[in-house]
Amino acid sequence: xxxxxxxxxxxxxxxxxxxPDNFEETTEPIRQPEEGExxxxxxxxxxxxxxxxxxxxxPGYVPPVEIGAVMRAGGIARVIESRIxxxxxxxxxxxxxxxxxxxxxGAAGMQKLDLGxxxxxxxxxxxxxxxxxxxxxxxxxxxxxSGETVLVSGAAGGVGQIAGQVARLEGCxxxxxxxxxxxxxxxTEELGYDAAIDYKAEPDLAAAISAACPNGVDVYFDNVGGPxxxxxxxxxRHKGRAVICGRISQTAADELYGVTNVGxxxxxxxxxxxxxxxxxxxxxxxxxxxxSEKLKAGDIKQRLHILxxxxxxxxxxxxLFEGTTTGKLAVKVAD
Amino acid sequence: xxxxxxxxxxxxxxxxxxxPDNFEETTEPIRQPEEGExxxxxxxxxxxxxxxxxxxxxPGYVPPVEIGAVMRAGGIARVIESRIxxxxxxxxxxxxxxxxxxxxxGAAGMQKLDLGxxxxxxxxxxxxxxxxxxxxxxxxxxxxxSGETVLVSGAAGGVGQIAGQVARLEGCxxxxxxxxxxxxxxxTEELGYDAAIDYKAEPDLAAAISAACPNGVDVYFDNVGGPxxxxxxxxxRHKGRAVICGRISQTAADELYGVTNVGxxxxxxxxxxxxxxxxxxxxxxxxxxxxSEKLKAGDIKQRLHILxxxxxxxxxxxxLFEGTTTGKLAVKVAD
Numbered sequence: 080x081x082x083x084x085x086x087x088x089x090x091x092x093x094x095x096x097x098x099p100d101n102f103e104e105t106t107e108p109i110r111q112p113e114e115g116e117x118x119x120x121x122x123x124x125x126x127x128x129x130x131x132x133x134x135x136x137x138p139g140y141v142p143p144v145e146i147g148a149v150m151r152a153g154g155i156a157r158v159i160e161s162r163i164x165x166x167x168x169x170x171x172x173x174x175x176x177x178x179x180x181x182x183x184x185g186a187a188g189m190q191k192l193d194l195g196x197x198x199x200x201x202x203x204x205x206x207x208x209x210x211x212x213x214x215x216x217x218x219x220x221x222x223x224x225s226g227e228t229v230l231v232s233g234a235a236g237g238v239g240q241i242a243g244q245v246a247r248l249e250g251c252x253x254x255x256x257x258x259x260x261x262x263x264x265x266x267t268e269e270l271g272y273d274a275a276i277d278y279k280a281e282p283d284l285a286a287a288i289s290a291a292c293p294n295g296v297d298v299y300f301d302n303v304g305g306p307x308x309x310x311x312x313x314x315x316r317h318k319g320r321a322v323i324c325g326r327i328s329q330t331a332a333d334e335l336y337g338v339t340n341v342g343x344x345x346x347x348x349x350x351x352x353x354x355x356x357x358x359x360x361x362x363x364x365x366x367x368x369x370x371s372e373k374l375k376a377g378d379i380k381q382r383l384h385i386l387x388x389x390x391x392x393x394x395x396x397x398x399l400f401e402g403t404t405t406g407k408l409a410v411k412v413a414d
Numbered sequence: 415x416x417x418x419x420x421x422x423x424x425x426x427x428x429x430x431x432x433x434p435d436n437f438e439e440t441t442e443p444i445r446q447p448e449e450g451e452x453x454x455x456x457x458x459x460x461x462x463x464x465x466x467x468x469x470x471x472x473p474g475y476v477p478p479v480e481i482g483a484v485m486r487a488g489g490i491a492r493v494i495e496s497r498i499x500x501x502x503x504x505x506x507x508x509x510x511x512x513x514x515x516x517x518x519x520g521a522a523g524m525q526k527l528d529l530g531x532x533x534x535x536x537x538x539x540x541x542x543x544x545x546x547x548x549x550x551x552x553x554x555x556x557x558x559x560s561g562e563t564v565l566v567s568g569a570a571g572g573v574g575q576i577a578g579q580v581a582r583l584e585g586c587x588x589x590x591x592x593x594x595x596x597x598x599x600x601x602t603e604e605l606g607y608d609a610a611i612d613y614k615a616e617p618d619l620a621a622a623i624s625a626a627c628p629n630g631v632d633v634y635f636d637n638v639g640g641p642x643x644x645x646x647x648x649x650x651r652h653k654g655r656a657v658i659c660g661r662i663s664q665t666a667a668d669e670l671y672g673v674t675n676v677g678x679x680x681x682x683x684x685x686x687x688x689x690x691x692x693x694x695x696x697x698x699x700x701x702x703x704x705x706s707e708k709l710k711a712g713d714i715k716q717r718l719h720i721l722x723x724x725x726x727x728x729x730x731x732x733x734l735f736e737g738t739t740t741g742k743l744a745v746k747v748a749d
Binding site for chain 1: 639685
């Protein structure tokens with residue numbers, strides 16, 4: 080096994096939710112690094128909503144994952160051998176590893192982890208790209224100000240957890256939308272959300288938001304899209320901002336929900352804005368220092384949902400879109 | 415007649431398009447101005463898409479026009495008598511006159527016209543609030559830059575005419591969407607639009623926009639909402655901006671079109687933003703100086719569509735939403 084690189088390759092494009100049927104496991108010999116490359120052992124792989132987009136034939140903003148190619152994924156790995164300056168065996172790095180156990184990769188996009196900022200688990204969680212997405216979305220796109228009301232959908236998810244806590248630490252009142260009483264308890268009792276709305280229990284989500292945010296919503300951090308976005312727009316305040324981060328509710332292109340409240344932006348002088356975290360990659364260090372400080376002070380928590388074994392990755396993707404995970408989802412590939 | 419103030423009052427809230435059935439004409443004696451008031455003779459009344467919103471029971475951002483009240487409208491009037499400092503008989507002012515021939519109004523919201531900047535017709539047209547809406551939308555909300563592609567819907571309408579010309583003068587390539595060949599010829603031949611799309615002749619508007627804007631759309635100035643907005647979002651470029659100014663296609667609240675392309679904002683890092691011109695009222699003078707200069711140089715034109723007589727105002731409102739007007743619509747009440 081030590082000389083085998085296990086890989087999960089895309090077999091077919093998903094029509095509905097992606098899952099085990101769309102991937103096949105293969106094995107290839109481990110490849111020794113050439114000059115400028117390193118041989119890695121994958122420890123954690125991040126499972127993210129954006130993966131569904133990468134699986135499309137035309138994702139729009141990135142090239143698609145081709146049929147027969149190793150599934151694209153970011154994660155954390157241990158360095159086994161290195162011919163990259165400044166990276167030595169035993170180091171831990173963050174890289175676009177793909178769904179494989181022993182990738183041999185070039186230096187581009189590879190970053191050595193500073194374990195002084197946090198543990199390996201912190202680097203997959205509250206110091207990872209998911210957390211950075213939340214940080215830049217709340218602070219740079221949403222531009223939250225102290226005293227404002229911030230509403231977060233997918234609040235118990237990887238991005239949502241951190242988004243709510245960052246907004247709370249910026250002095251905002253934070254209301255989360257999540258599915259089911261367990262997730263709602265989790266975000267209020269563990270993460271310090273001021274209130275939670277269980278969308279599965281609310282026949283009229285707009286009314287529920289209005290009740291939880293009696294002065295309206297200054298910033299809506301949207302991880303889900305669909306009717307939740309409409310309900311949030313209805314409650315947006317004057318000069319409100321909707322940060323469009325994800326749309327996990329919109330799984331099928333032919334069943335896209337039509338947002339009817341876009342016209343309300345006029346009277347509200349409101350703004351909707353989309354972003355991709357990599358737009359801010361020259362400022363990742365700044366965000367990580369902020370997050371590390373809060374983490375060490377106990378002001379930020381993150382629940383990780385860890386699946387054990389590379390072969391669990393496709394199933395994780397299904398779970399993510401079914402909403403059966405709580406917290407940041409990752410696959411543990413090696414100890 | 416000289417002692418009678420003719421008024422058009424709201425009789426019933428429109429269910430579909432507003433029109434003559436929703437208003438009734440009454441007459442009341444002219445009221446002499448008290449201290450701080452002026453008696454005015456209405457010359458022009460502006461007919462604007464926003465009026466449909468004001469007629470709703472709950473417009474959201476302004477109080478509704480109540481049943482039995484004089485219809486709200488901005489316009490230009492001659493001063494007959496004045497007990498306001500700095501305003502004398504014979505002056506021309508801009509004010510929220512309402513649909514009436516001889517209003518007696520306080521100083522709030524009343525502005526003396528500087529006829530050095532342009533004629534009375536210019537003040538209802540390219541120096542009027544409609545033109546200011548276009549100017550602030552293009553420059554402040556859209557933040558157009560030289561060399562960008564700007565797409566304008568309702569391009570032959572009051573706001574659209576000026577929006578396209580301002581963008582052209584800022585060095586942009588400007589493409590307009592309008593209904594029918596006459597309007598399309600008007601915007602390209604008279605207003606200097608680089609290209610026109612006749613939405614009535616295009617079965618696939620997104621494809622037509624793509625053909626007219628092969629490098630995509632940097633700024634979409636939206637006057638119409640609905641499926642046109644969806645088609646424009648599909649063509650928005652990286653970091654594109656959709657300026658949500660109006661939604662004249664969306665007349666009935668219970669038939670609101672659902673915008674399906676909102677999720678594209680993420681990958682495009684794009685922004686949609688609504689605004690109301692009065693947010694910028696401390697900068698109207700700056701905008702008017704700019705517009706007056708271009709007007710005098712012959713760089714900006716505006717076609718007015720003038721209806722003759724106060725009694726034509728309700729019909730004008732219907733025409734506006736039927737798309738049978740070209741240019742800025744106004745009612746001439748007195749010479």
